[in-house]
Structures are given as C-alpha cells and as structure tokens.
Amino acid sequence: MELVSLPKFPNPVVMTPEEVDREFQKAYEKASNTSQNLPPDLMLKLYAYYKQATEHTSAYIPSGANDVKNAFKLNALLQVKGMSIMEAKEAYIKLVNENIKE
Secondary structure (H helix, E strand, O other), X not given: OOOOXXXXXXXXXXXXXXXXXXXXXXXXXXXXXXXXXXXXXXXXXXXXXXXHHHOOOOOOOOOOOOHHHHHHHHHXXXXXXXXXHHHHHHHHHHHHHHHOOO
C-alpha cells in the first residue's frame, strides 16, 4: 500500500492555526463517529495522518497483538514521516471531507 502525497490544504493562508485545529477536531469526531464502512487503505491513511498530527515523534511504534496489522500501520507511519503537524492535520481534514459523507 502506498500513501500518495496530497496537495496542500486549499488557501492555507486563509486558515489560522487555531482554525485548522478546530477543523481537525471536527474531522476527527466525524471519522470516529461514522457508521460508514471505510476501506482498509483509507483507514491506514487516516491513522498515519492522525498519529503524525498528534504524536509527531520518530519513535512511535504501533501497538496491538496482530503483527501483520502492525506492519501495515508502521508502513503507513513511515510514509508520512517528515510531514509537519500542520500538513498532517490538513491532509487528515481533506481526506475525511472527501471520503466521509455523513
């Protein structure tokens, strides 16, 4: 699975960091509460962007008992490595808004 680079959030100058934080929280709540069955590749992208936006450490290791699932998570995390917190939040917001229609 390969994560694709998403373009910058439209008009990044228009939104302040506080506005991005609010939109990120709204997107997180929308994604967390959806009843939509999301494909695994989309869930991995959301996971990676969320972790990059909130954990933002180079030492984060996925947790869980399933080694295959953890390998996919780690791969997703490695693909967003180097993204800034703001870029990860913007990518997460964009992905949620494009894919979750509730």
